Amino acid sequence: MTDIRDLNATAVRDSMDIVSKVQVSDLGRPTPCAGWTLADLLGHMTVQHHGFAAAARGDGADLRHWEFAPAGEDAVERYLAASELVLAAFAEVDDALETEFDLPEFKVDPPRFPAQLAIGFHFIDYVVHAWDVAATLGVPYVLRPELEQDALRVALAVPNADNRLAAGAAFIPALDEPEATGDTENTPALDRVLRYLGRTPDWRPPAEG
Template identity: 45%
Template sequence: MTSDSTVQADLRTLHARVIETSIDVVDEIAVADLSKPTPCADWTLHGLLTHMIAQHYGFAAAVQGNADLERWKPRRLGSDPAASYRAAAEHARAAFAEPGVLERQCPLPEFGPDVRVAGAQALSFHFVDYVVHSWDVAKTLGFAVHFDDEVLAAARQVAAAVPGGEMRSAPGAAFGPEVPWPDAVTLDSIVAMLGRSPSWPDVTA
């Protein structure tokens, strides 16, 4: 039987793969692309990228026990957006690779001043976020992003555990209401579970 600790350790390996894929996807962004709309409502690619960078630094701070809300705030992209993203992504990947990170209590001040979660849960949040955001960026740029079957199976399990209901429609919700889509272990099915329309931009979720 596979133990929970083994599953969590495996998720760290899959998480590292997802971060590397996200770096590869963002490397395709040109400055002229930054004004394009994205599957994330109300965000251009510039806004999405600054959010992704901020979340990398925020989660890295969280798993290192730092509750400073400033770490979660967006920052200027600079002249090389892809390089800015790579630096943030590698910073987060290194933080999650630290020994004992899964057992730590991680402050998430973006969600409330007293919110803390286990490192394993923070890892799952960050993992599924970057599966979805990699899809967001690739969709914006007009190409498909691919993850292996292990990543997709793990991402679907995490996505299925995300609460639904009215909270998905609240301002600032991390994910929108689920979009009807055939149930399968595919990237399209996973992003639909988390409020994206796989048919974007032809269909508004």
């Protein structure tokens, strides 16, 4: 079985490549995340890295690590630095991946998850957010073949419940239930992941003017 940290690192580094294309003039662009500009999205992506890194170090319960701030002109640099921070923190987790992460943004009591599951959450989040940024910029995002089955497995394990309706939820309700996705054999894995996590695969930025 592939180490979830390796899958996550690949997804995060792919997101870094895409975020590196962002210019300051792009920060006001609308994104697939309703009501969020690209600055908002990058701010969220950056703080989530800090929060998960803190959780890996045993300090995730401190809400200061999760405080959101919209990205400024140094958005790309901050995101790249936060990415390296979280990858380094995950690399230090014991290889059994049984360490518990405190993830207070998950509305459960207690909000504590084994590392294997917590890093899986992070992995699928950054597959989807890499696509979010790429779609915002109008550039391609290709889910690597070696990530497809694990991304689909993790995505379909995310409960499609009422908590997706809460303000600030990571994902909105699925556009399709897993059993109602139609011709799944011929539907790209990324499209299935996106639809199950509430994204529209053919989303495009609104026309300007």
